[in-house]
Amino acid sequence: xxxxxxxxxxxxxxxxxxxxxxxxxxxxxxxxxxxxxxxxxxxxxxxxxxxxxxxxxxxxxxxxxxxxxxxxxxxxxxxxxxxxxxxxxxxxxxxxxxxxxxxxxxxxxxxxxxxxxxxxxxxxxxxxxxxxxxxxxxxxxxxxxxxxxxxxxxxxxxxxxxxxxxxxxxxxxxxxxxxxxxxxxxxxxxxxxxxxxxxxxxxxxxxxxxxxxxxxxxxxxxxxxxxxxxxxxxxxxxxxxxxxxxxxxxxxxxxxxxxxxxxxxxxxxxxxxxxxxxxxxxxxxxxxxxxxxxxxxxxxxxxxxx
Amino acid sequence: xxxxxxxxxxxxxxxxxxxxxxxxxxxxxxxxxxxxxxxxxxxxxxxxxxxxxxxxxxxxxxxxxxxxxxxxxxxxxxxxxxxxxxxxxxxxxxxxxxxxxxxxxxxxxxxxxxxxxxxxxxxxxxxxxxxxxxxxxxxxxxxxxxxxxxxxxxxxxxxxxxxxxxxxxxxxxxxxxxxxxxxxxxxxxxxxxxxxxxxxxxxxxxxxxxxxxxxxxxxxxxxxxxxxxxxxxxxxxxxxxxxxxxxx
Numbered sequence: 001x002x003x004x005x006x007x008x009x010x011x012x013x014x015x016x017x018x019x020x021x022x023x024x025x026x027x028x029x030x031x032x033x034x035x036x037x038x039x040x041x042x043x044x045x046x047x048x049x050x051x052x053x054x055x056x057x058x059x060x061x062x063x064x065x066x067x068x069x070x071x072x073x074x075x076x077x078x079x080x081x082x083x084x085x086x087x088x089x090x091x092x093x094x095x096x097x098x099x100x101x102x103x104x105x106x107x108x109x110x111x112x113x114x115x116x117x118x119x120x121x122x123x124x125x126x127x128x129x130x131x132x133x134x135x136x137x138x139x140x141x142x143x144x145x146x147x148x149x150x151x152x153x154x155x156x157x158x159x160x161x162x163x164x165x166x167x168x169x170x171x172x173x174x175x176x177x178x179x180x181x182x183x184x185x186x187x188x189x190x191x192x193x194x195x196x197x198x199x200x201x202x203x204x205x206x207x208x209x210x211x212x213x214x215x216x217x218x219x220x221x222x223x224x225x226x227x228x229x230x231x232x233x234x235x236x237x238x239x240x241x242x243x244x245x246x247x248x249x250x251x252x253x254x255x256x257x258x259x260x261x262x263x264x265x266x267x268x269x270x271x272x273x274x275x276x277x278x279x280x281x282x283x284x285x286x287x288x289x290x291x292x293x294x295x296x297x298x299x300x301x302x303x304x305x306x
Numbered sequence: 307x308x309x310x311x312x313x314x315x316x317x318x319x320x321x322x323x324x325x326x327x328x329x330x331x332x333x334x335x336x337x338x339x340x341x342x343x344x345x346x347x348x349x350x351x352x353x354x355x356x357x358x359x360x361x362x363x364x365x366x367x368x369x370x371x372x373x374x375x376x377x378x379x380x381x382x383x384x385x386x387x388x389x390x391x392x393x394x395x396x397x398x399x400x401x402x403x404x405x406x407x408x409x410x411x412x413x414x415x416x417x418x419x420x421x422x423x424x425x426x427x428x429x430x431x432x433x434x435x436x437x438x439x440x441x442x443x444x445x446x447x448x449x450x451x452x453x454x455x456x457x458x459x460x461x462x463x464x465x466x467x468x469x470x471x472x473x474x475x476x477x478x479x480x481x482x483x484x485x486x487x488x489x490x491x492x493x494x495x496x497x498x499x500x501x502x503x504x505x506x507x508x509x510x511x512x513x514x515x516x517x518x519x520x521x522x523x524x525x526x527x528x529x530x531x532x533x534x535x536x537x538x539x540x541x542x543x544x545x546x547x548x549x550x551x552x553x554x
Binding site: 002005006009012013016017102105106107108110111112113114115116117118300301 | 360363364365366385386388389391393395397398399400401402403404408412413415416417418458
């Protein structure tokens with residue numbers, strides 16, 4: 001009861017924040033762009049194939065099968081995980097940070113802290129609000145993805161829809177891990193800049209620095225769904241760095257899992273982390289534990305001077 | 307067991323203190339505030355008044371000593387203490403993007419008020435701010451916010467009300483209205499613990515006073531026990547006890 005009351009209040013506050021809303025709109029727009037890219041590429045290949053079929057038939061030559069039918073249908077959405085790991089994760093960070101900072105800014109932390117509500121319950125409520133907000137983001141992404149898939153002449157099977165649901169669940173887990181991390185940092189560190197900066201630095205390191213160190217994937221390559229899935233360069237430095245840092249290279253683990261789920265993983269490409277799914281869930285659970293502890297022990301005085 | 311007899315103090319501190327490492331924020335403080343009193347806690351900025359309120363409202367945990375508020379121990383019965391207190395911090399701001407009614411309904415429900423809507427209406431009427439109910443708090447002046455802040459503190463009809471510098475930044479009408487409110491609440495049996503550094507506020511509203519200097523209680527008595535009590539006499543007394551403490 002109390003948890004849902006705080007969840008409702010937190011989400012109402014988020015909905016009224018123009019900055020957060022703008023970020024959500026940008027995320028939705030970029031997801032739509034990624035879907036359009038897949039839709040456009042598929043239609044282009046189909047159009048070229050159609051012309052080739054006409055020409056080959058006229059020549060009396062054998063008509064090869066449509067290459068798009070050789071590719072899993074979800075591969076047309078290969079840009080989606082990129083936007084989830086970039087904009088989605090960043091939007092989750094901003095939401096997580098705002099959930100705490102809005103209350104600190106409003107000076108209501110002492111008012112909540114002096115109410116007969118256990119601080120652990122308040123922490124759970126904030127986490128739940130974050131998870132609902134990221135679920136909303138991933139639902140938007142899913143809706144756009146479904147519209148794109150339905151508008152293409154693809155042969156979607158039940159298993160493909162299941163794979164899409166699994167890919168979206170992975171995306172929600174990935175985004176939420178960053179959101180929870182931001183929720184924890186916002187509670188632990190006082191001030192908008194400090195909390196946001198700490199979570200953003202971790203996000204930048206995981207998104208750009210670690211892939212560069214483990215696989216020479218530079219930032220430009222990292223935002224390309226194909227070039228991000230690169231083999232480890234055959235040098236001793238990358239060999240050891242990928243072994244050392246691979247298990248914590250979360251964005252690579254996420255990219256690999258999404259590529260495998262959506263059917264565009266290059267053949268024979270091994271993940272950097274030995275167990276990428278476990279790594280992703282551990283990151284989620286670790287972030288959740290950090291967020292819970294930081295929010296449970298959050299100074300209800302809001303850092304004001306005594 | 308809770309002693310509900312009228313003689314039990316609403317607030318009882320026994321050697322309550324707080325340290326941050328080697329820094330003593332509040333020296334051991336022993337003090338009783340009887341029920342239905344308006345206790346004025348005087349002291350200059352940084353004397354430890356806000357720290358004391360934060361300890362009593364369970365927002366801070368004491369390093370030594372004990373205290374009971376409304377009959378409950380602040381460390382072992384924090385939930386019961388919170389259920390029986392109202393708190394108006396200094397410079398209360400509230401949720402800017404929400405209306406007065408939305409703010410108050412949230413805090414009423416958080417305090418476990420059953421019929422929150424009806425209670426919010428009652429308190430809005432009582433404080434004369436019904437016309438602000440559907441306006442966003444972000445557009446309010448300091449005085450208007452303070453009234454809404456007081457409303458959130460009394461929504462659940464607490465036994466003890468903590469006010470931290472309640473008249474800070476208020477215009478004369480706001481101060482007058484707050485004083486009337488304090489008098490009414492006291493008449494209804496509420497105990498009020500008020501931090502202030504304004505002697506006029508103490509002179510007009512309080513039934514007992516305590517003076518805190520450098521984290522120590524240097525004076526505590528009933529207002530009625532101070533001979534020739536008025537604002538000027540209070541000022542002389544305040545300066546005298548603080549100087550003695552400074553000299554010591």
